[in-house]
Amino acid sequence: MLSIRWATVEDAAGVAAVHVNAWRVAYAGLIDxxxxxxxxxxxxxxxxxxxITRSQLGEAPDGYGDVAHRLLVAELDGEILGWASFGGGRDDDRRELGELAGLYVDPTSWxxxxxxxxIERAxxxxxxxxxxxxxxxVLDGNARAIRFYERHGWRADGGEKFGEGGSVDGLHELRYVRPL
Incomplete structure (x- = not known):
């Protein structure tokens, strides 16, 4: 049975594998x-x-400024199949809102x-x-993710950002919002 639980440091390799696998499949053709x-x-x-260590201490992860986020993992039979990161808004004009900073599922579990x-638990x-x-x-052009978010009540609000992606320059992202 699938369980959704808080991540532990021991989950880091599984979270990383999902992260890399999902990026490679979901962003093929969208990122160089x-x-x-x-x-x-x-x-x-x-x-x-x-x-994860910083999250457990209630501290902000590197690159998140002063905003703490939590990490949930989806696990089945000891294998991490996906994760969701969330907390307070990191963008200066969105500090009064919560933020779903990332949600990735291994492509074999899509x-x-x-x-x-x-997403329900987050x-x-x-x-x-x-x-x-x-x-x-959400990355502009990521139709699968956009459909997923829209099915869960998220709507584009016209916000966009360009060129911000940590190690990836030139990203064009669209902002989606929803009441909780």
Whole structure:
């Protein structure tokens, strides 16, 4: 049975594998292939170890300014199939909102309810933390993700950002919002 639980440091490698696998499939044709090929489970594991540790301490992960976020994982038979990261809004003009910072499911588990279970729980946790509205950013052209978010009540609000993507320059992202 699929379980949704808080991530532990021991989950870092599984979270990283999902992250890299999902990027390579979901962003093929949307992000330069050389960038996708350079994605490393080992490097992402280190990043996630740090992020999960800081999250457990109530601290902001690297690159999140002063905004703490939490991480949920979806697990089945000891295998991490997906994850969702969320907390307060990181964007200066969105500090009063919650943010779904990331939701990734391993491509082998797409259409099996993993993403649904993760987004439902993340939305519940955001509401329980007192947020009445949340936002997320989705890569322009990622039709699969856009359909997924829209099925879960998220709507584009016209917000866009360009060129912000950490290690990936030139991204064009669209902002989606929803009441909680």
């Amino acid at each position: 292939q050389a960038v996708l090929d350079r994605q490393s489970v080992e490097a992402r594991t280190q990043m996630w170890r740090n992020s 259409t099996h309810g993993v993403g649904h279970a993760l 939305q519940q946790e955001l509401a329980a933390a007192g947020w009445t509205e949340a936002y997320l950013w």
